[in-house]
Amino acid sequence: MKFAHDRRRLPMSLRGIAALFIAACVMASAAIAADPNAFNRLMPNQSKRNPPPAEDGIHDPVNDGTLMLQPPKEAFGVLPKSASGNYVDWVKALNSGKIAPRYDRLDPKVEPIVMDLDIVREVKGSMPDVVYPHKQHTEWLDCSNCHPAIFIPQKGANQISMAAILLGEKCGVCHGKVAFPVSQCIRCHSRPKTAPKAAEGGVQPAANAQSKSPKGVNAGK
Amino acid sequence: MKKKMKLHRLVDRTDLKLLVWMTFALVSGAFVTVDVTRAEYGDVVINNYSDDVGMRPVIFPHWFHRVRFRCKVCHADLGFQLKAGGNDINMVKIIEGQYCGACHNGEIAWSVEHCNLCHSATPGTPTQVHESTLQKLVAPSDARKASGK
Known part of the structure; x- marks a missing residue:
């Protein structure tokens, strides 16, 4: 009986290895836990932002070309900061002249065709309404990038939801991939909702939006 | 009674303890050493x-x-x-x-x-x-x- 019981135990050598393994793991945890403020509430550690290519996890560190690539921090140093994405405010960087990206592949002098038209979309939920500025978008993009494939250029023709955006459709074709991420809610949801009594008074959303806008605003639905 | 005995013999208590500790160590290790990639947004x-x-x-x-x-x-x-x-x-x-x-x-x-x-x-x-x-x-x-x- 006693013999059978003992046979079910792990061999001594394996037990030794297991004990060592436990000790190593616990020591590694303890070493990092020694700093009471080490736990960063799941936020990325600031010092680890914009790492050089060899340390970013997707570039192959043993590839000689990887080491020749420009580290992002080297370029971002002078650019206006932002809270997420590349941690660079690209719109400010462009407007302030900190960067001067070409609008034409070959000719650095070609000026962009900018359209200054805000579209207000009154959202169903409690979030502030969305103001879509054509100006900032046409600084970077051509009309054909969005119209008509992503957005039909017609009032009321586009069904947009945060769910679609999060799945990479509509605004999410760029926002959440390369343009500022969707976590920066108020950059789009930027116009406080109008007072409830205005809605009760039966004011048409379009007329309402136009009256509030400093420059010809259309209400998109 | 016989059944109970079998269960007891199936896993020795000391081994069970060891198993629990190893799981704990692995889990805690995973939490501490997890290293998410942080390449540039939009890469x-x-x-x-x-x-x-x-x-x-x-x-x-x-x-x-x-x-x-x-x-x-x-x-x-x-x-x-x-x-x-x-x-x-x-x-x-x-x-x-x-x-x-x-x-x-x-x-x-x-x-x-x-x-x-x-x-x-x-x-x-x-x-x-x-x-x-x-x-x-x-x-x-x-x-x-x-x-x-």
């Missing part, structure tokens, strides 16, 4: 053909290019679709001056002989937009796999 990995032919996949850094060119240059003039992996790019087209080859021709930017500057991803990294909302929300495990961890 696109293109692995349509690379892995199959034994080349490292391509990493396209959006940040580097948008410092120099507006989105319109590539996405309107050169015809790049707004989707990672959505462009059927190959080296023949690039050498002919299409896609990347419109600039990577030795005049505007480095030419195709500098293979490893573009083909610089860890082998096996799948096509993706790094740090994208979709990657974070829908497929976090795929994202970790994507990073080669």
